[in-house]
Amino acid sequence: MFELLGVPPQALMGQLLLGLINGAFYALLSLGLAVIFGLMNVINFTHGAQYMMGAFVAWMLLQYAGIPYWGALVLAPIIVGATGIVIERLLISRLYHLDHLYGLLLTFGLALIIEGLFRQQYGSSGLPYTNPIPGGQNLGFMFLPWYRGWVVAFSLAVCLVTWFTIERTKLGAYLRAATERPELVQAFGVNVPRMITLTYGVGVGLAALAGVLAAPIYTVNPTMGSNLIIVVFAVVVIGGMGSIAGSIVTGFGLGVVEGLTKVFWPEASATVIFVIMAIVLMVRPQGLFGTPR
């Protein structure tokens, strides 16, 4: 068997698969961001905090109501999505006529406040959450935990359904039309503000869903989102701001690139995504899948 730079091919296969699994998280998170930006033109910096809320709500459901993981998978996105709707109605909707920057500052401030409140209540070191499907399968080249397999399959399904809904259904067509020409769509009798509100709710719900998926494998603490959100923004920028397909493909792709970096040059694995982002921005400023605005 051949070796690539001293790494046996079996180990490489394992790392590729792991990269894909991490990519699933990036894809799911950047999907929510892309939906919100693509359809509302809001740069949602609260996304990381909403991901964190998803994980915490899953923990609370288990702790206070005895609702296990599978229930939380459905309930947590709905609960957090509802808080998103309240935020959109009360705050974000007032900024639509202003520059993007104001929405960014508002959501960034909200993220800090939410993180602070959770830290005040639950401390900084985190909370335990048990893995709902322990064990795994030895694939020969690596041990694949069942839970990781589930994460990849489930995220991929969610990504595809979201993409299909927005790009290929009538509802999606309304949404896209409402972004391009809100007055015209309104004139056809569609309630555009309500549609936008629901879109934000769905985007936030996607963040919370990723949070629930993360709870059994990452630490559930108030800063778990802010650590991840910067990478996810880079993914969205590389994929092309607002491009749904772009964020999915880039999410998985960058997961793989990062995974390979962890083998060949582990110290650089935190930076590699930003290097790619810089290169993409220089060569193709609208992102890999974006259209020039």
Next chain:
Amino acid sequence: MKKILLGGLAAAALCVGSPAPASAQFSDGVIKIGVLNDQSGTYADLSGQGSVWAARKAIEDFCKAQKCFEKIEVVFGDHQNKADIGAGVARRWYDVEQVDVIVDTPTSSVALAVSQITREKNKVFLNSGAGASELTGTACSPNFIHWTYDTWALANGTGSAIVKTGGKTWYFLTADYAFGHALERDTAAVVEKMGGKVLGKVRHPFPAQDFSSFLLQAQASKAQVIGLANAGADTINSIKQASEFGIVQGGQRLAGLLVFINDIHAIGLKTAQGLTFIEAWYWDTSDDNRAFAKEFAAANKGNRPSMVQAGVYSAITHYLKAVHALGSDADGVKVVEKMKETPTDDKLFGKGTIRADGRKIHDLMLVEVKKPEESKGPWDYHKIIATIPAAEAFRPLADGGCPLVK
């Protein structure tokens, strides 16, 4: 992304006794204690407000045992784990706010900076939270005492215990910054000295979220022991994911080189069981400790104190004794000299001594995390499997390279 610095002023004016004949001897009539630590980040649970509470408790207990004539105040500040911010707070406290002593201060980079400033201003710095053994080595200072633990003690304690029980081959998962490198280096030295072998290491970015790739590399090395030379959320994530990938079931052992009880609480016993590491203090070892922990829990959302918070209590108790014996808090070097002369004795750490290089000496414990069925409830986490006697627990005085040691 961090919050605005709050110089958090909470003056706990305690022990204002009868008209004070002695108070004039204390600088501006007040002993002012500054608790400088992480109030909002990853170390906020193991230090943070809990350490402020411990400081106040130490004053309260001290003044109960003997009459305090002077006024004693506690202030606190958030260094956000950044050396420049910590140094700024320390300067302001010493120059403007007449703080006499700074305590706690986790995060080695901040501690090194504050130690330097304390020396310049001739005040006192009692560190409980930081790890770097340089603080009493090449960077030692006559104004400084390192109270609770250090990287050398952790490496030596955990490393030798695991090699002795058969963990001969090691692979390190190291956080890629000064603290991680120091911990890896110190542990590797112990392992090799005891006849073990280091098969490899991987340096992960700090902080990291996903460790599966690094864990898989560690697994592929076939080392018997995977040493986690990291801390806080990185350690928690490593342990959680090691369990997911069946590392321990596969026959490899995890060695947490710096683990606090708060980390175990965050991981949960089901995942953390069997982990061995070093503690300087555990709440469930004596009636005094249990009583202290109970009061602590009532004031801190049900949490139990960490060894760092207990160390703050112990350090302040000893400081107050020394200041009272001297009748003055003005000269930092003199206060620290007095503290070194006097054997330490308090209800949490028992009897101990302070060496010329500023190292506080006491027994350490090697603990193992209980199985869920062995635990009687929340925070009942540790089984003490060995005690490392004070004389062996810390780096020999001559080996540190501290200029104060002649």
